[in-house]
Every structure is written in structure tokens, then in C-alpha cells.
Amino acid sequence: MRHSLPLAPQFYVTAPQPCPYLDGRMERKLFTSLQGDTAQVLNDSLSKQGFRRSQNVLYRPSCSDCAACLSARIKVADFKPTRSQRKVMKKNPNLLRRATSPWATEEQYELFRRYLDERHADGGMADMDVFEFAAMIEETPIRTRVIEYTDKDSGDLIATCLTDMLDDGLSMVYSFYEPTQTRQSLGTWMILDHIQIAREAGLPYVYLGYWVPGSDKMGYKVQFSGLELYRHGAWAPMGNPEDYEADTHPLSNDPIAEQVANISFPDTRG
Known part of the structure; x- marks a missing residue:
């Protein structure tokens, strides 16, 4: 199915495939490719409309009977x-924090494997090999950094975040x-540090990905004040989490053609 x-x-x-966040649900995604000279401006624009990047693809959940996945960002000033x-x-x-170019290392992959095996052994990334990991880190057509955190005494890599540089913030x-x-x-510490990085750089937002009401995996995001959610075509401060339960009901999503028609695109002419 294609729309243009x-x-x-x-x-x-x-x-459609099984939803990783809500039992008994099926998920599907609306997506487009990032390529060429307009990749950065397109990523900036669509990120503000609830899209996320994965390698050279921008995607947004577009499930047929559910609209639970809401893009979340922290307004740094709030x-x-x-x-x-x-x-x-x-x-x-x-x-110690160190920002590097998006280049995968063996040390990163070893840390990544320990993290998956302990925290997400049954997740969708559990069988990711070193080549797929390298693609996740390195295949980016936009401004991206790998933020590494190392122990200043041992030199060991303790934490890593793949971070996109948007025109209005940082996307984790x-x-x-x-x-x-x-x-x-x-x-939690990495999110707090990204808030500090954004503040120092004069960037207003830190994008966290999706929050899903009813999913314990995503519950930590509501612990951050200044949280905004993209819902019904606009960003708004988050209210009571229980107010969003209706988004898990059938028919809460617009038809695909209407979703595409409502996307705003940047003017890339001269």
C-alpha cells in the first residue's frame, strides 16, 4: 500500500504484527525514507509531528484500531x-561524557549485548548481531552523535546513547x-544529562520516543516534568495519564490517507 x-x-x-507494548494488539507503522540533501530538514520537520528515526527511515505508529503510542518530549524550560x-x-x-561521530565499536556492542540479555532478552532486538548493530549506529543521513559515558578511573564504557541533533532539540x-x-x-541519569546538554546548547526540547498508556515498559517517561505529548496533530503538556486510556480503543485512529494528507512538509526550494 503506497500513498504519495x-x-x-x-x-x-x-x-500488521504483534504489538510489543500492549498484549493482544497488532501494530503497523507509517514510514518514509530519509535520503539526499533534504534528509536533515525532513527529519527536523517530521520529528515535530510525532515521527521517529530508525537508520534511514522515519516512522510513526499507524495502527488500525489503536492510537495509544504518543510521541513524547521534555520541554527543557519547564x-x-x-x-x-x-x-x-x-x-x-x-x-565522563564524550560525544563522538556515529561509529560502532566492539566495546559498544559488548555493552549492548549485556544490556539486551539482562533487560530485553525476549524483545525484538534480542537476536541483533554485530553487523545489524553497526547499521543501527552508522546508517544515518542526518546529524547524529554517539554519547558515550565512561568510568574515569577504569576507562570502562558504562552507558551509550545514539542521539540525533534536531533544529529544536535532541532526540534520544x-x-x-x-x-x-x-x-x-x-x-534516568542519561535522560537528565541530555536535558542538561540541551540546556547548555540552547535547545528547547529532548525527544524521548513514544509513551504508551497501559504499558509498564514506557511508564518511566511520565516521571519527568515538562513532558509534552503529540496528540491529535499538536503538542500539549501531559495531564493525568488516565486521560489517555481512550486512545487504546478501536477507531481512535484516522484512516491512512487522511493521516498522510495532514502531514506538513518543509519548503526545500532555494
């Missing part, structure tokens, strides 16, 4: 850490960390 608009990229829809998050911010004084594409250091709250 004049002077706009072509969009496709994936075949973020105020909780007492618990302030404690997390102080937990890792021994970690994928992060992983040492699974044995549970007390360090490394997942």
Missing part, C-alpha cells in the same frame, strides 16, 4: 527535577547501559 503527495516523500505502511531525580543526578560523578534514538549497575539509575 506532489513534491513530498512517498509513504508506506508496514504489515523541567524541574523531583527529589528522586536530584538524587540520581548526583549518583554518577565518576562518569536508542540508549543502553551496564545492567549490573542497577543502583546507579543509568537510564
